[in-house]
Amino acid sequence: MLRLxxxxxxxxRVSYDRRIAPDTSFVLYPGExxxxxxxxxxxxxxxxxxxGGLLRPHEGRVLHQSADGPISIYELPEQALVSQRRRxxxxxxxxxxxxxxxxxSAAANIVQPLFDxxxxxxxxxxxxxxxxxxxxxxDVARMGDLPSLFSGGMQQRLQIARALVHGPKVLCLDExxxxxxxxxxxxxxSLLSGLQRQTGVAMLLVTHDLRIARLIAHRxxxxxxxxxxxxxxPDRLIADPCHPAARDLVAAMI
Ligand SMILES: Nc1ncnc2c1ncn2[C@@H]1O[C@H](COP(=O)(O)OP(=O)(O)OP(=O)(O)O)[C@@H](O)[C@H]1O
Numbered sequence: 001m002l003r004l005x006x007x008x009x010x011x012x013r014v015s016y017d018r019r020i021a022p023d024t025s026f027v028l029y030p031g032e033x034x035x036x037x038x039x040x041x042x043x044x045x046x047x048x049x050x051x052g053g054l055l056r057p058h059e060g061r062v063l064h065q066s067a068d069g070p071i072s073i074y075e076l077p078e079q080a081l082v083s084q085r086r087r088x089x090x091x092x093x094x095x096x097x098x099x100x101x102x103x104x105s106a107a108a109n110i111v112q113p114l115f116d117x118x119x120x121x122x123x124x125x126x127x128x129x130x131x132x133x134x135x136x137x138x139d140v141a142r143m144g145d146l147p148s149l150f151s152g153g154m155q156q157r158l159q160i161a162r163a164l165v166h167g168p169k170v171l172c173l174d175e176x177x178x179x180x181x182x183x184x185x186x187x188x189x190s191l192l193s194g195l196q197r198q199t200g201v202a203m204l205l206v207t208h209d210l211r212i213a214r215l216i217a218h219r220x221x222x223x224x225x226x227x228x229x230x231x232x233x234p235d236r237l238i239a240d241p242c243h244p245a246a247r248d249l250v251a252a253m254i
Pocket of ligand 1 (some may be wrong): 019032038039040041042043044045046169
């Protein structure tokens, strides 16, 4: 009998005021790419933030996989929650200014999560920064530049390098390609897909665009008014959407 691996992330019957309905649950498996899709205001970012350890649910539990088994992260003391999140999760925001320190160089931004996780060897940290710069197709000669000197697409790649440098189990991305030209979006998604396969990191990606989900996701969850209304592989969802909210998203693809 086929046995599924233990999830890296479990949301068990969570809720958050009226933004997320009571009893919202899902799991994320190792190496899986799961997209949360829905129209504006559906509750995607709220759910992502709860999953990533950034927003405490009013009810329910969020479990992260750790060396000692699943941990209910919001039952940890605040400092332990921060440490667990720093080890386990990488965050990529829609707006690079939400995660990058614009007053620090690109390299300093990328190595920060290593120092946050206890790295004390500067040379080793800089070698990692160099590795991730190259992996994200960024010019290593520009590692000393401030992030504001990079284009929008490059700033998103800086965020991704920073989010992956410490080897998290889960990468949480909130609309990472919004505002970028179509060709830049496609390039970024293809880079992300390649890095996901190389590293085996599980990805939870928020988007309102099913075309993005089709390019990158193994599974899609459709949210509507804070509820999970449908869940399917992207091709199945696009070919045969059942819920009206899913049908609207499919119609918007044309
Ligand atoms: N700080 C807040 N206080 C109260 N309500 C909020 C707050 N932030 C968001 N909301 C509301 O909660 C609902 C869900 O918000 P959320 O940002 O999670 O949705 P979303 O699907 O990510 O939307 P978008 O695609 O527009 O970012 C929306 O109706 C939004 O207006």
